[in-house]
Amino acid sequence: MAVFTQVSPQDASELLGRLQLGTLHKLRGIEGGIENTNYFVTCDQGQFVLTLFERLTAQQLPFYLHLMKHLADAGIPVPDPCADAHGEILHTVCGKPAALVNRLHGQSQLAPQAVHCAAVGQMLARMHLAASDYPRQQPNLRGLAWWNETVPVVLPYMLPEAAALLQSELDYQNQVAATASYAALPRGPVHADLFRDNVMFDGASLTGFFDFYFAGVDTWMFDLAVCLNDWCIDWASGAHDAQRAQAMLQAYQSVRPLTDAERTLLNAMLRAGALRFWISRLWDYHLPRQASMLTPHDPAHFERVLRQRINHPVQV
Numbered sequence: 001m002a003v004f005t006q007v008s009p010q011d012a013s014e015l016l017g018r019l020q021l022g023t024l025h026k027l028r029g030i031e032g033g034i035e036n037t038n039y040f041v042t043c044d045q046g047q048f049v050l051t052l053f054e055r056l057t058a059q060q061l062p063f064y065l066h067l068m069k070h071l072a073d074a075g076i077p078v079p080d081p082c083a084d085a086h087g088e089i090l091h092t093v094c095g096k097p098a099a100l101v102n103r104l105h106g107q108s109q110l111a112p113q114a115v116h117c118a119a120v121g122q123m124l125a126r127m128h129l130a131a132s133d134y135p136r137q138q139p140n141l142r143g144l145a146w147w148n149e150t151v152p153v154v155l156p157y158m159l160p161e162a163a164a165l166l167q168s169e170l171d172y173q174n175q176v177a178a179t180a181s182y183a184a185l186p187r188g189p190v191h192a193d194l195f196r197d198n199v200m201f202d203g204a205s206l207t208g209f210f211d212f213y214f215a216g217v218d219t220w221m222f223d224l225a226v227c228l229n230d231w232c233i234d235w236a237s238g239a240h241d242a243q244r245a246q247a248m249l250q251a252y253q254s255v256r257p258l259t260d261a262e263r264t265l266l267n268a269m270l271r272a273g274a275l276r277f278w279i280s281r282l283w284d285y286h287l288p289r290q291a292s293m294l295t296p297h298d299p300a301h302f303e304r305v306l307r308q309r310i311n312h313p314v315q316v
Contacts, residue, residue, distance in 0.1 A: 003029040004054045005037045005094050019082050021045040047103040052096040063138040064212050065089045074130040077208040104208035106200035114247035117231050119206040121248035125255035128220045131189040140216030147279055154282040169275050176268045184261040190223035195230045221262045225269035229305055238304035267313045274309055278302035
C-alpha cells in the first residue's frame with residue numbers, strides 16, 4: 001500500500017455519497033506496499049479502506065473483488081467490498097478504478113510464534129476450499145510467465161554471482177513446471193501474497209486476511225509455500241524455522257491434507273515462492289515508480305531465502 005494518487009476529501013465524500021455511507025469524518029493515506037493507492041476512511045457508517053488501482057485494469061479487477069465477496073459470504077474473514085445502489089462493487093475515484101472495503105479489526109503480527117502460524121495455516125486451507133467453487137478465472141499475473149518476462153529486465157542491474165543464481169533458478173522452475181507432478185498439483189484461486197502484514201490478529205486469534213490484489217488461479221502449494229517463506233523463517237538469515245513450519249503445515253492439513261504430488265514438490269514450490277518475490281523486489285528496487293510514502297523492499301532478503309531453500313531442503 002502507498003499513495004500514488006492524491007485523493008481529496010471531496011473525492012472521498014462523493015464516493016461515500018454514491019455508496020450511501022454518510023458523511024466523511026477522516027481520510028488518511030496508508031504507508032507501505034508498492035502497488036496501489038490506499039487510504040483509511042472514517043465516516044458515519046464506520047471505518048473502511050479505499051483503494052485506487054494503479055496497475056490493475058477495470059477488466060481485471062472483478063476477479064479480485066468478487067473473490068473477496070465470495071469468500072466473505074462463505075465466512076472467511078476478508079474485506080467485503082461495498083456496493084452501490086446498483087450492486088456494483090467496482091467504482092471510479094480520481095479517474096482510477098477503485099474499491100471501498102470494510103476495515104478489519106486487529107493488528108499485524110510481525111514476530112509470529114507457532115500459534116500464529118497454525119492459525120494462518122488453518123485459515124489458508126479453509127480459504128482454498130471456500131474458493132474452490134469460485135467461477136471466475138484469472139491466472140496468477142506474477143506467475144511463471146511474468147518471471148520469464150521480467151528476469152531479462154533486471155539482470156543487467158545485478159552482480160554476476162546473483163545474476164547467475166537468478167537465471168539458474170528460473171531455468172529450474174521452468175523445468176519443474178513441465179513435469180507430470182506439477183500438472184497434478186491441486187489448484188484454484190490463491191492469495192499469493194499472504195505475508196505477515198496482510199493478516200490481522202487480536203492476540204492469538206486470527207481476525208482477517210486482506211490485500212487480495214495479487215490473487216489468481218495457481219497451485220495451492222505455491223500459496224502455502226509463500227506463507228512458509230515469510231511466517232516460518234528466521235528473518236535475518238532466511239533460514240527455515242522447523243517449529244513454526246510444522247505448526248503451519250499440521251494446521252493446514254487438519255483441514256485439507258496434502259496430496260502426494262504436493263509433498264513431492266514442496267521444496268520446489270518453496271524455491272518458487274522465494275524466486276517470485278526476489279524478482280518482484282528487484283524490479284521495484286531498480287525500476288521504481290514515483291509515489292508518496294513509497295519505500296521499496298530490500299531484494300536481498302529473498303535472495304537469502306532462496307539460497308537457504310536450495311541448500312537446506314525441508315523434510316515433510
